Amino acid sequence: MKFNQRTHTCGELREDNIDQHIVLNGWVDTRRDLGGVIFIDLRDRYGITQVVFEPSYNQDAHEIGKELRGEFVVSIEGKVRRRPEGTENLELPTGLVDIMVDKIVILNKALTPPFQIKDNLDVNEDIRLKYRYLDLRRTDMQNNMVLRHKMYQSVRKYFDENSFVEIETPVLMKSTPEGARDFLVPSRIHKGRFYALPQSPQQYKQLLMVSGFDRYFQVVKCFRDEDLRADRQPEFTQIDVEMSFVDTEDIYSMMEGLMKKLFKEIKGYDLQTPIPRLTFDDAMEKYGSDKPDLRFGLEMVTLNDVFKETEFKVFKDTLDNEGVITGFVASGCGDYTRNQLDVLTDYTKKLGAGGLIWMRVKEDGLEAPIAKFLSETEKEQLVASMNAKPGDLLLIVSGPKLKTLSITGSLRLEMAKRMEIIDKNSEPKLLWVTDFPLLEWDDETRRYYAMHHPFTSPHIEDVELLGTDPGKVRARAYDLVLDGNEIAGGSIRIHDSKLQALMFKSLGISKEEADHKFGFLMNAFKYGAPPHGGIAFGFDRLAMLFAGKDSIREVIAFPKTSSGMSLMDESPSTVDDAQLKELHIKIR
RNA sequence: GGGGUCGUAGUUCAGUUGGUUAGAACGUCGGCCUGUCACGCCGAAGGUCGCGAGUUCGAGUCUCGUCGGCCCCGCCA
Numbered sequence: 045m046k047f048n049q050r051t052h053t054c055g056e057l058r059e060d061n062i063d064q065h066i067v068l069n070g071w072v073d074t075r076r077d078l079g080g081v082i083f084i085d086l087r088d089r090y091g092i093t094q095v096v097f098e099p100s101y102n103q104d105a106h107e108i109g110k111e112l113r114g115e116f117v118v119s120i121e122g123k124v125r126r127r128p129e130g131t132e133n134l135e136l137p138t139g140l141v142d143i144m145v146d147k148i149v150i151l152n153k154a155l156t157p158p159f160q161i162k163d164n165l166d167v168n169e170d171i172r173l174k175y176r177y178l179d180l181r182r183t184d185m186q187n188n189m190v191l192r193h194k195m196y197q198s199v200r201k202y203f204d205e206n207s208f209v210e211i212e213t214p215v216l217m218k219s220t221p222e223g224a225r226d227f228l229v230p231s232r233i234h235k236g237r238f239y240a241l242p243q244s245p246q247q248y249k250q251l252l253m254v255s256g257f258d259r260y261f262q263v264v265k266c267f268r269d270e271d272l273r274a275d276r277q278p279e280f281t282q283i284d285v286e287m288s289f290v291d292t293e294d295i296y297s298m299m300e301g302l303m304k305k306l307f308k309e310i311k312g313y314d315l316q317t318p319i320p321r322l323t324f325d326d327a328m329e330k331y332g333s334d335k336p337d338l339r340f341g342l343e344m345v346t347l348n349d350v351f352k353e354t355e356f357k358v359f360k361d362t363l364d365n366e367g368v369i370t371g372f373v374a375s376g377c378g379d380y381t382r383n384q385l386d387v388l389t390d391y392t393k394k395l396g397a398g399g400l401i402w403m404r405v406k407e408d409g410l411e412a413p414i415a416k417f418l419s420e421t422e423k424e425q426l427v428a429s430m431n432a433k434p435g436d437l438l439l440i441v442s443g444p445k446l447k448t449l450s451i452t453g454s455l456r457l458e459m460a461k462r463m464e465i466i467d468k469n470s471e472p473k474l475l476w477v478t479d480f481p482l483l484e485w486d487d488e489t490r491r492y493y494a495m496h497h498p499f500t501s502p503h504i505e506d507v508e509l510l511g512t513d514p515g516k517v518r519a520r521a522y523d524l525v526l527d528g529n530e531i532a533g534g535s536i537r538i539h540d541s542k543l544q545a546l547m548f549k550s551l552g553i554s555k556e557e558a559d560h561k562f563g564f565l566m567n568a569f570k571y572g573a574p575p576h577g578g579i580a581f582g583f584d585r586l587a588m589l590f591a592g593k594d595s596i597r598e599v600i601a602f603p604k605t606s607s608g609m610s611l612m613d614e615s616p617s618t619v620d621d622a623q624l625k626e627l628h629i630k631i632r
Numbered sequence: 633g634g635g636g637u638c639g640u641a642g643u644u645c646a647g648u649u650g651g652u653u654a655g656a657a658c659g660u661c662g663g664c665c666u667g668u669c670a671c672g673c674c675g676a677a678g679g680u681c682g683c684g685a686g687u688u689c690g691a692g693u694c695u696c697g698u699c700g701g702c703c704c705c706g707c708c709a
Contacts, residue, residue: 078668083667083668131669166643168639168644170639170701173701222709243709271706273704469680605700605701607701609700
């Protein structure tokens with residue numbers, strides 16, 4: 045099939061091109077056959093151009109034009125003409141002109157697609173995923189992919205300008221069963237042995253610091269075999285960063301530079317720096333979350349002091365057990381019905397709270413089921429310390445500290461949604477959350493786990509607490525939060541093998557175990573490891589937020605469903621017995 | 633592992649208390665139409681009601697199981 049290659053794209057032609065003889069290649073977007081004249085909207089990823097078949101202009105072309113259907117791939121040759129007065133389409137950038145066709149070649153016919161290739165598509169996601177190649181033909185999705193591409197370029201340019209080196213690290217590596225579940229890859233050559241896919245290139249990038257690379261970054265695929273969410277896929281992309289001879293402040297300012305550049309180049313927005321900071325403890329107390337959404341208020345208030353003398357049993361028990369009484373004011377929600385409040389109570393209980401205490405603020409006091417258990421002083425202090433006004437609703441939860449703060453934080457988000465006070469067009473709210481706890485107690489296994497990872501450096505002044513009160517040790521770890529989403533996390537690492545040994549001891553990891561799991565890293569540190577630290581961005585999440593979407597699947601070309609399936613190629617799939625045999629694997 | 637929700641034409645949905653031949657819109661196909669751009673008008677085709685049992689004279693509708701989508705909890709160093 046002979047055809048001429050395009051001289052222009054479908055988004056390109058303007059008044060300047062009038063009377064030129066041009067060639068366009070593309071897909072038939074829509075066809076409007078008026079009996080005599082036929083209009084075709086020809087589409088490629090650059091735009092749409094109207095193509096005209098008129099019998100009096102070219103009989104042969106018009107005959108072929110009649111056969112055209114949606115999504116046919118065609119090459120057309122013709123003359124650019126100014127559209128007749130009154131028929132311009134100002135919605136289209138190319139709308140002042142159209143093409144009078146001299147020659148058309150149908151390069152390929154197409155089946156009727158299972159859904160229309162158009163924006164603001166109303167079709168279920170499983171159909172889109174099964175025919176992802178058609179979904180990606182839509183302008184919406186093409187824009188998302190291009191946005192993502194532009195973000196890669198800005199990121200790479202920024203790090204290159206700042207003397208970072210991009211280095212690829214292995215995708216087949218050693219399994220480290222701390223943290224997320226690994227994807228395993230059986231070795232054919234070494235019977236009974238497995239590679240793991242990296243959860244992150246953490247150890248490699250630290251080794252690169254030992255090697256003297258000083259400033260490293262990588263746009264890198266990572267893999268975690270955990271359950272999915274709207275913002276979590278089993279394979280995802282990180283912007284992985286590590287720097288030598290730095291402290292937290294150096295990381296903050298370098299990353300703030302990156303965010304400034306990204307916001308400027310992608311969104312045309314001037315991000316003000318420095319980005320505000322909040323310690324983990326403060327974030328939990330005020331927002332009940334380590335990734336607070338600051339686009340709205342509903343700040344939580346700790347009420348322990350108000351109820352320190354209370355006779356109300358629920359609160360008294362909480363205080364006796366070093367728990368927390370916390371709550372917030374839902375302003376103007378004093379008219380919530382009993383039914384609505386029951387739904388909220390149910391929501392809170394499902395998250396694990398004992399219950400939800402609500403009070404309507406009236407002109408003459410508090411209206412609540414528990415009001416009779418509270419003294420007048422308590423009621424007055426409660427209203428004063430929460431700064432509540434008549435017409436407001438108070439929502440209060442009590443119980444074990446961290447859990448209760450977190451549940452109330454979820455309720456805060458839920459209320460913001462119900463009250464519709466999250467402005468999607470508001471200025472982006474960025475925030476560093478700092479001073480995470482180094483260790484986290486696990487009731488099930490009755491041991492501490494590293495909240496971040498076992499190479500995270502504690503605050504120097506907290507080191508001695510490692511032996512006495514490990515839960516109190518603060519880490520030199522930080523997350524970057526954008527509008528309630530964790531978009532990056534990192535830490536200053538331990539570069540001193542004695543401190544690392546102490547850390548392993550606190551985690552209950554024996555010397556032998558540490559050697560077995562991380563020996564190569566510990567060995568490397570004996571040969572002159574510089575102080576270093578780094579951070580990793582969840583690139584898909586960042587792209588999702590920049591694109592204004594609610595799911596990272598919208599910015600990933602070929603994502604998995606929430607059960608980890610690919611509906612298009614139907615993976616994961618079974619394999620031949622012969623393949624399994626080669627890998628020395630039997631299915632139980 | 634658990635909770636919620638959904639599954640009916642190619643697509644998005646409606647479908648009453650369990651009751652005649654399961655509807656609409658868009659799309660598709662055919663006819664008419666020379667300035668449309670969501671073209672218009674006329675007509676037609678198109679259904680394993682996700683799948684499998686059960687209850688019933690009778691199931692899209694009720695029950696149980698199962699598969700799949702989405703959201704959430706757990707999980708995600």
